[in-house]
Amino acid sequence: MKMENDSGLLLVLSGPSGVGKGTICKALRERMTNLVYSVSATTRAPRAGEIEGVNYFFKSRAEFERMIAENELLEWAEYVGNYYGTPRRFVEETLASGRDVILEIEVQGALQVKEKFPEGIFLFLAPPDLAELQNRIVGRGTESEESIRNRMEVAKAEIELMDKYDYVVVNDVVDCACEKIEAIIMAEHLRKERQIHKFRKWLKEV
Numbered sequence: 694m695k696m697e698n699d700s701g702l703l704l705v706l707s708g709p710s711g712v713g714k715g716t717i718c719k720a721l722r723e724r725m726t727n728l729v730y731s732v733s734a735t736t737r738a739p740r741a742g743e744i745e746g747v748n749y750f751f752k753s754r755a756e757f758e759r760m761i762a763e764n765e766l767l768e769w770a771e772y773v774g775n776y777y778g779t780p781r782r783f784v785e786e787t788l789a790s791g792r793d794v795i796l797e798i799e800v801q802g803a804l805q806v807k808e809k810f811p812e813g814i815f816l817f818l819a820p821p822d823l824a825e826l827q828n829r830i831v832g833r834g835t836e837s838e839e840s841i842r843n844r845m846e847v848a849k850a851e852i853e854l855m856d857k858y859d860y861v862v863v864n865d866v867v868d869c870a871c872e873k874i875e876a877i878i879m880a881e882h883l884r885k886e887r888q889i890h891k892f893r894k895w896l897k898e899v
């Protein structure tokens with residue numbers, strides 16, 4: 694994927710299950726109107742209250758495998774027994790329209806995006822500690838005991854990969870974590886403006 698000068702930023706937010714990615718993404722989108730959430734496809738069953746096309750596009754395994762075969766996904770991964778993937782076209786079109794896109798995806802997928810799209814901004818949301826992470830997954834009340842155990846196991850492996858990210862933000866208090874991410878996004882926009890020599894033209898006139 695090629696990034697045009699006036700295209701938006703691609704933001705990739707990862708972090709272990711239960712750390713608060715969904716909570717932070719929702720809060721960020723309320724604060725930043727230029728930020729668009731990429732809705733993923735998944736084979737996992739909808740949770741109570743989840744809406745098709747809002748939280749996920751819910752697919753059968755056969756449909757998901759067709760999407761892989763037809764190159765409709767920017768990245769995909771298997772996580773705790775289900776497929777998850779990012780529909781490619783929506784991301785490309787939204788970036789081209791000049792809006793920023795945020796992907797809320799696990800680590801294997803994020804590393805695939807990094808290979809294809811190194812200009813992306815890779816953010817890892819970390820818990821204050823593992824005990825608090827487990828409290829949050831349990832407190833959300835959506836997972837079976839087995840699912841919680843599996844997610845905690847995967848979490849330990851994910852945390853080991855956080856050095857591959859551009860930024861690590863601890864989700865202690867939602868507002869504080871959001872402010873830090875907003876600051877990162879603003880700084881990355883300034884860096885991009887400088888890279889594309891937006892100021893060169895008028896500097897010549899000085």
Ligand SMILES: Nc1nc2c(ncn2[C@@H]2O[C@H](COP(=O)(O)OP(=O)(O)O)[C@@H](O)[C@H]2O)c(=O)[nH]1
Binds near residue numbers: 770778
């Ligand atoms: N690679 C990849 N991971 C995704 C995608 N969508 C969601 N995920 C990740 O899959 C994992 C499981 O998501 P989910 O079942 O909703 O559980 P939750 O994170 O505990 O709410 C999380 O780490 C998500 O960030 C995607 O499109 N691609």
Ligand SMILES: Nc1ncnc2c1ncn2[C@@H]1O[C@H](COP(=O)(O)OP(=O)(O)O)[C@@H](O)[C@H]1O
Binds near residue numbers: 708715716
């Ligand atoms: N900073 C925080 N402090 C305390 N609880 C939090 C915080 N952020 C999120 N939570 C809670 O933790 C649980 C998991 O959050 P969620 O956004 O579903 O995580 P994820 O999307 O990473 O799986 C939810 O019940 C949420 O309300």
